[in-house]
Amino acid sequence: MSAISSALQHLENAMRAMVEENAALRDQLQGIVEKAGHFFNGPQSRGRSAGGARLRDGAPRKRGRAFKFTGEQASEFRKQVEGGKSAASLAKELKVSLPTMYNTLKRAGWRGRGQRGRGRPVRGARPRDGMPRKRGRAFKFTGDQASEFRKQVEGGKSAASLAKELKVSLPTMYNTLKRAGWRGRK
Structure with a gap:
């Protein structure tokens, strides 16, 4: 029996040595992975640094949610909008909100239609004939x-029946x- 028990003791010692060696190799591999991460991504600090998060070129790191579209997609959308397609229809087609579409277009360098949407001329370029501009809605009838309606009402027709007839x-x-x-x- 002593030969069997000594063989078991020897086997147990060999297993413990293998477990210890495995733990050491795991620690070594973890260190290599961290160094590779620092090399490719820069150091990952815990918490905020005193100067704020910066990339290698000195620019601040983007915060918040990742962009929905790549820069190439954004510039393609910009070309479509500058070609005449509306940002609203593009947003609807891509199933994103209009503010998301506007932010994507701005990121691609789009300046928008400016303050004068829908091709309206600049205020100073509009003709000035001295007449005051009419405010409010256009009249429904000439x-x-x-x-003609006045003549009908003065002739005895009620304004209510005339309104009903004209659907107003x-x-x-x-x-x-x-x-x-x-x-x-x-």
């Missing part, structure tokens, strides 16, 4: 139509009649 609200009909010079029932 002056001729309004005077009663206040719209009264405003149209007033514009034509109607003063109401006397």
Whole structure:
């Protein structure tokens, strides 16, 4: 029995030595991986550094969520928008929000349509004829139509029936009649 027990003791010692050697090799491999990471990515510090996070070229590291689109995709979107496609339709097509699309386009160098959206001329370039600009909505009916309605109402037709016939609200009909010079029932 002593030969068997000594063989078992010898086997147990060999196993312990292998476990210790395995732990040492694992630690060594972990050190190599960390050094390779520092070489390719720069040192990964814990917490914030005194000068803020910076890349190798001195630029600040991007914070927050990663961009949804690459720079190449962003410049392709910019070409499409500058070619006439609307940012809203592009955003809808790509299933992203309009602010995300605008941020992506700005990252690609797009300046937008400026303050004058939809091709409206610059304020100073608009013609000035001295006439004050009309404010508010355009009228639903022309002056001729309004005077025709006035004649009908003064002839006995009710403004309500005329409004219903023309599929407009009663206040719209009264405003149209007033514009034509109607003063109401006397």
